[in-house]
Amino acid sequence: MKTPLIAENDVARQSVFAGTALFNDGIDARFDRMTRLAQQTFNAPFALVSLIDHERLLLKSRQGLDIQEIALEHSFCRVAIRDSVPLIVEDTLNDERFSTIPLVKKAPHIRFYAGAPLHTASGQRVGALCLMDSQPRSFTDAQMAMLCDMAGMVEELIQTDIGNRESQTELATALRKSERRARLVIEGTRVGTWQWNVQTGETVFNERWASIVGYTLEELSPTSIETWLSLAHPDDLATSEALLKAHFAGETESYDCKARMRHKLGHWVWVHDRGQVFDRTPEGEPLLMYGTHADITDEVAAQQALQASRDELASLLSNMPGVTYRCLPDDKWTMLYISGQIDRISGYPAGDLLGNTRISYAELIHPDDAPFIDKAIAKAKRLNESWHLEYRICHRDGTWRWVEERGNWVAGDTKHPKIMEGFIVDITREHEARTQLRSHHDALLLLNDIAFNPFETLDAKIQHALLKAKQYLGLDLAILSQIEGDVYTVRWVDAEVDAGIHAGQRFTLGHTWCQLLFSGERKELFIANVPKSEFYSHPCYQAIPLGAYVGIVIEAEGQVFGTLNFSAAHTRSAAFDESETLFLRLLARWLSDTLANSLSSERITKLMAQLPGIIYQYRQFPDGKAVFPFSSPQIQDLYGLTSQQAAQDASPVFKAIHPDDLEHVAATIAHSASTLEDWHAAYRINTKDRSYRWFAGQARPEQLADGSILWHGYLHDIHEQELSRKALERNESRLRGLFEFAPIGIALNDLETGQFIREALKKSLLSAIIRLSSTA
Numbered sequence: 001m002k003t004p005l006i007a008e009n010d011v012a013r014q015s016v017f018a019g020t021a022l023f024n025d026g027i028d029a030r031f032d033r034m035t036r037l038a039q040q041t042f043n044a045p046f047a048l049v050s051l052i053d054h055e056r057l058l059l060k061s062r063q064g065l066d067i068q069e070i071a072l073e074h075s076f077c078r079v080a081i082r083d084s085v086p087l088i089v090e091d092t093l094n095d096e097r098f099s100t101i102p103l104v105k106k107a108p109h110i111r112f113y114a115g116a117p118l119h120t121a122s123g124q125r126v127g128a129l130c131l132m133d134s135q136p137r138s139f140t141d142a143q144m145a146m147l148c149d150m151a152g153m154v155e156e157l158i159q160t161d162i163g164n165r166e167s168q169t170e171l172a173t174a175l176r177k178s179e180r181r182a183r184l185v186i187e188g189t190r191v192g193t194w195q196w197n198v199q200t201g202e203t204v205f206n207e208r209w210a211s212i213v214g215y216t217l218e219e220l221s222p223t224s225i226e227t228w229l230s231l232a233h234p235d236d237l238a239t240s241e242a243l244l245k246a247h248f249a250g251e252t253e254s255y256d257c258k259a260r261m262r263h264k265l266g267h268w269v270w271v272h273d274r275g276q277v278f279d280r281t282p283e284g285e286p287l288l289m290y291g292t293h294a295d296i297t298d299e300v301a302a303q304q305a306l307q308a309s310r311d312e313l314a315s316l317l318s319n320m321p322g323v324t325y326r327c328l329p330d331d332k333w334t335m336l337y338i339s340g341q342i343d344r345i346s347g348y349p350a351g352d353l354l355g356n357t358r359i360s361y362a363e364l365i366h367p368d369d370a371p372f373i374d375k376a377i378a379k380a381k382r383l384n385e386s387w388h389l390e391y392r393i394c395h396r397d398g399t400w401r402w403v404e405e406r407g408n409w410v411a412g413d414t415k416h417p418k419i420m421e422g423f424i425v426d427i428t429r430e431h432e433a434r435t436q437l438r439s440h441h442d443a444l445l446l447l448n449d450i451a452f453n454p455f456e457t458l459d460a461k462i463q464h465a466l467l468k469a470k471q472y473l474g475l476d477l478a479i480l481s482q483i484e485g486d487v488y489t490v491r492w493v494d495a496e497v498d499a500g501i502h503a504g505q506r507f508t509l510g511h512t513w514c515q516l517l518f519s520g521e522r523k524e525l526f527i528a529n530v531p532k533s534e535f536y537s538h539p540c541y542q543a544i545p546l547g548a549y550v551g552i553v554i555e556a557e558g559q560v561f562g563t564l565n566f567s568a569a570h571t572r573s574a575a576f577d578e579s580e581t582l583f584l585r586l587l588a589r590w591l592s593d594t595l596a597n598s599l600s601s602e603r604i605t606k607l608m609a610q611l612p613g614i615i616y617q618y619r620q621f622p623d624g625k626a627v628f629p630f631s632s633p634q635i636q637d638l639y640g641l642t643s644q645q646a647a648q649d650a651s652p653v654f655k656a657i658h659p660d661d662l663e664h665v666a667a668t669i670a671h672s673a674s675t676l677e678d679w680h681a682a683y684r685i686n687t688k689d690r691s692y693r694w695f696a697g698q699a700r701p702e703q704l705a706d707g708s709i710l711w712h713g714y715l716h717d718i719h720e721q722e723l724s725r726k727a728l729e730r731n732e733s734r735l736r737g738l739f740e741f742a743p744i745g746i747a748l749n750d751l752e753t754g755q756f757i758r759e760a761l762k763k764s765l766l767s768a769i770i771r772l773s774s775t776a
Contacts, residue, residue, distance in 0.1 A: 002704050035129075045108075050077045077127065080128040090112060090138055090139065092104045112137045113135075128151075192212050196290075201224050203225055214263045221553045227581075231261045274292050275291020324337075326410075327361065332363075347362055369392055386406065387407050401426055405423070407422025432653040440575065440579050443583035443586075466478035466493070472583065475567060477494070479495075480493075490507075512540070513565065517563060524588075526550055526576040527550070530548060547569050548570065548571055550565065562588070564584075614638065616714065618699065618711045620669070637688070639687075658684035665683050682697075693719040697714070699712060
């Protein structure tokens with residue numbers, strides 16, 4: 001046997017209604033006044049009076065709900081009448097008793113319910129006065145008390161109908177009591193009431209209606225619709241009129257308008273004006289209309305402040321350089337909120353991403369970046385920490401943008417306890433700048449390796465440079481040519497063995513790609529994809545079909561030396577970037593300087609080879625170490641020491657000095673170093689043929705920043721002169737001895753004056769003797 005849904009005192013309840021019309025089908029107009037009043041008082045979309053008849057629920061009055069009967073097992077009332085206190089459900093989705101019933105799951109999607117049980121005189125609970133809303137809401141104790149008062153009014157009607165024994169006087173008394181209680185309820189809610197005869201314009205306001213605008217009712221008397229019109233804000237009259245016409249035409253169930261009214265003190269107050277036509281003329285025109293005024297000035301001010309705050313926040317967010325977002329931690333990054341700046345980064349408006357309307361944010365992320373992003377987010381969720389990521393997203397135009405994201409976890413709801421909040425900034429320019437900077441750095445490091453290589457010969461240096469540059473550019477062939485007239489000579493080349501080109505090969509300049517560098521004002525060419533360039537139809541391409549080509553004119557000492565060329569049979573996937581072109585230009589400059597230095601050095605070397613002595617630089621460091629940073633090739637003939645060896649250590653040079661002269665040489669060097677005076681010395685050197693020869697040296701000192709002294713000097717052979725000088729000194733000494741001990745006198749007179757010329761005689765005789773002794 002099926003168990004009744006409402007078993008408690010069911011028989012007694014049925015007997016209460018026996019002989020009445022309460023359970024007859026159809027709406028009872030007596031209860032409509034109560035439900036309309038409740039609907040307006042509590043600003044609720046739905047208001048009902050329901051009665052329970054065995055296992056069915058009968059709606060005796062309903063406002064906002066187009067249903068005559070509800071199955072008892074799917075109703076709120078079956079629970080409401082179990083207790084004498086009101087049943088309040090602030091959110092039906094959070095109440096397992098009601099979350100699955102049709103009224104909640106389907107239209108009208110009830111989210112809020114408040115029901116006060118209706119009692120008979122004997123205490124039987126026979127139904128409920130109900131309020132419902134499609135939005136969750138709270139219900140205060142004061143509102144609960146007012147609902148119970150209104151339920152009491154309904155109970156009086158029910159009890160009157162049930163008793164059916166009271167006289168018309170008793171019924172009138174009950175109605176007066178009900179009206180009095182209604183007035184008390186209205187006064188308790190501090191709501192202004194109004195009654196308007198639409199046809200005559202006559203109005204009836206209560207005291208609260210007048211006090212909302214700062215007046216007493218006496219000050220406003222006599223009242224009419226003009227009283228309201230004179231106080232209403234002019235800008236709100238058109239809206240109010242449109243809403244009234246819609247209600248009069250039956251388009252809306254009630255009139256509902258928020259408008260401003262002028263206060264006695266001159267400021268404007270906001271009122272919530274609600275009303276309904278209760279009577280119409282025989283022609284169907286509106287006759288009597290009843291309604292309420294509620295002061296909502298504080299509420300509007302709060303809403304305006306909230307809206308201003310939202311507008312300020314929206315303005316702040318719109319002016320921020322990045323995107324703020326809130327999303328679910330699912331596979332699609334379902335966006336709950338995302339600021340409008342996403343349009344600048346992705347090309348999609350925010351509405352397209354909200355709730356994955358047209359595209360999900362996850363679809364924008366680069367496939368190569370998605371795995372590490374998912375891993376980082378999962379780790380951050382596990383450790384409940386923030387994250388900082390850089391990755392690529394696809395713009396609507398198909399390009400990739402680099403973004404930086406910083407995010408954190410915030411509390412969500414029961415389904416998603418944690419949700420993601422963060423900030424996304426477009427860093428494409430910064431990322432490209434960093435990439436370019438790294439490329440520049442790599443290029444400069446390579447140039448540094450080329451410029452400061454350990455190779456000594458020009459050939460080795462240039463071969464090293466061509467190899468490194470070719471590898472850096474990813475091309476097949478590197479050539480440094482020399483051009484003389486119309487002849488193109490391959491001076492240095494780096495290529496595969498089977499490339500068919502080698503150093504020394506000669507070509508007519510007009511048969512090479514280099515002709516392009518001399519056919520106009522251009523001195524460099526960077527062609528990543530020759531078939532798609534302007535040179536595709538050029539004869540040089542027809543003769544030598546290259547995929548990529550680089551050519552730069554090389555100058556040395558102000559004259560064209562040749563060209564630096566790189567090429568490949570294949571095309572490049574991208575154009576030569578700024579780092580590559582900078583590298584090539586700097587490499588060309590280094591090659592120009594290297595060639596110029598080589599030519600200059602070769603020329604100087606040839607000139608120095610003709611000098612009879614040695615040109616040198618001698619450097620003495622504060623710690624006593626000494627080197628010859630530069631010395632002409634003759635140093636090897638003298639000391640058996642190469643210029644490179646002398647540049648490392650000067651001590652072998654000093655070991656070759658005659659022991660008797662070494663102290664003197666050291667003293668003169670020390671004196672020159674301390675005074676920075678020019679150095680002069682003559683001394684003997686043990687040459688490589690193991691004999692000592694006389695040399696004379698002179699140099700000018702220079703003090704360097706590190707405290708060392710650098711002499712720039714010249715050393716030459718004076719052996720023959722020194723021997724002659726010493727012989728002269730010896731002969732002069734002997735002659736002086738002859739003069740001093742000779743027994744005869746020797747005199748020389750001037751022919752004109754007759755004077756003796758002693759000194760001239762001595763010098764003349766001395767010269768003669770020297771000549772005789774030298775020939776002896």
